[in-house]
Amino acid sequence: MKKLLASTLLAGLMMTGAHAQDLEPLTFQLKWVNQGQFAGYLVAKDLGYYEEEGLDVTINPGGPDIAPEQVIAGGGADVITTWMAAALAARERGVALVNIAQPFQGSALQLVCSEESGVETTEDFPGKTLGVWFFGNEYPFYAWMAKLGYSTEGGDEGVEVLRQAFSADPLLQGQADCISTMRYNEYKQILDAGIPEDSLTVFNFLDEGVGMLEDGIYVLEEDLADEAFVDKMVRFVRASMRGWEHAKENPQEAAEIVLENDMSGALTLESQVYQVEEAAALVGDSAALDEAAYEQTVQTLLNAVSPDNPAITAEPEGAFSTVVTDQL
Template sequence: MKTMITGLLAGTMALATLPGAFAADALTLQLKWVTQAQFAGYLVAEAKGFYDEEDLDITILPGGPNIAPEQVIAGGGADIIVTWMAAGLAARDTGVPLVNIAQPFKRSGLMMICPTESEVTEVADFPGKTLGVWFFGNEYPFFAWMNKEGIATDGSDGGVTVLQQSFDIQPMIQGQADCISVMTYNEYGQALDAGYGPENLTIFNYTEMGNDLLEDGLYVLEDSLDDPAKVDAYTRFVRASMKGWAYALENPEEAAEIVVESDETGAAELDHQLYMVGEVSKLVDADDPALDMATYDRTVKALIDQEIIGAEPEGAYTTVVTDALN
């Protein structure tokens, strides 16, 4: 019996010295929306084993129209979320202590499009029109833009009527709205497929107008940053994710295939996901996940001007993760 116990102890000690013998750090990532190429970097990092290389066990949760990432992480359902900064700061202002740890998306993909029949060719044509806007945290850039232009959004004379838009182009096709919101990498592609384009659309690009607010960033809860082990895991996560983004943008066909394979609903179509990867590549900087402070300041100012947040936030971002990557 003594010999058997000694042998077991020796075997256990030998196993403990092997690389990878210890459990990988488990992290759960909550996406802002359904499984699609908007999140290609994370899906590719998982599929190609980049998280495994960083000794991470990552669970990726898809989002959807009834899922608010801010609520998920506040309830303990995720360690990291992907969300737009306006939604993140608004949540922080109401007591959810979110902190931005990285910002792969450097530019906005948000646009508003108006078909020729709407007779909208410039902002001055908006009064009296119905404009489609997404909510659940996506509405803040629109309201910031209207506030900047001095246009009321309550349907009053001289203002616009806001339609809570579905996440497709149907409100435009069905004539429910004169103009609708689209993302360059998603719904605009649907509009192109439906026969719309620059020749029969007026396009208001938020970035080109200087109205872009920061979109997909990575956020964690503030108190988790007090744990050095968590910070180390976040750092490895961001490093592997950026490797995933770099691979996805360099290999769009494979990235699109990975997205389709990762979608458990079967809704993702290869051609559309390939289109999305191409458009997302114009927004993501795979070499630099650091937060751009000029765009951050513009986002904060727009939210304060709208009274979405009460004051300049403190502690809403940290560079501890991105600094460690250099």
């Protein structure tokens, strides 16, 4: 009996090894750490959707010192997810990124102001300190300030820019009047700190006319000349959207999968259920890029006047392709 069990186990391992050899390796770089923002991809991997498409997908988490655009440029990933603002800026600087799919159709970027700030409308911004994320995330803010006609150099008629870390601490600790938040992340941190939601003033960048496409899927332009690579991306995107659909329908299960992949040990089930629900709400029925939203993003970027790092200076060409989503 022991010999039979050992033989059966060995046969199973050999079959598993043979199956793994048949899978095509693919490395996917996230924009940030493993969290509900990326639930669809983590679910697709955990439930075997990628394997069903013949893919062995490695999902690499991001972080404060990791720029997906630089990772793929250096050969560290085959495909990345990032905001379109950062992708187009990188493209103009020589990293030929192409958007091949756009799961996130909405925008979760907000500017949140405390009750103590006295900010109720955009007319109250002058003289205030506003927290801004950088590393390619600052472009919507600078486009907004340019649209409002406010200087970002401080003073009574302008705003003071605080280079904000990726947390809600500057608002909670009184270092800034308003801070950048994602609806599915830092905004929840503010509420969890005991600050009443009705005491906050919230500006959604999309509502302010400077919304930009967020988590899209990007590859290098040269790779799209390879039909085998394109086919691989079709299967990757199809499995990823399947993962998002499952996450949307089963937020608690998806949150549990996120927690299994949490490398920090700081996430909670309650916070991740919230984040999965908010992130999944941004995912459209299709992964196809909305060209009108693309054009709005481009025009917003062209109007983003950053003193240190202008976003783009000319209309991009070839920055998106439908070669993948046309086959879904």
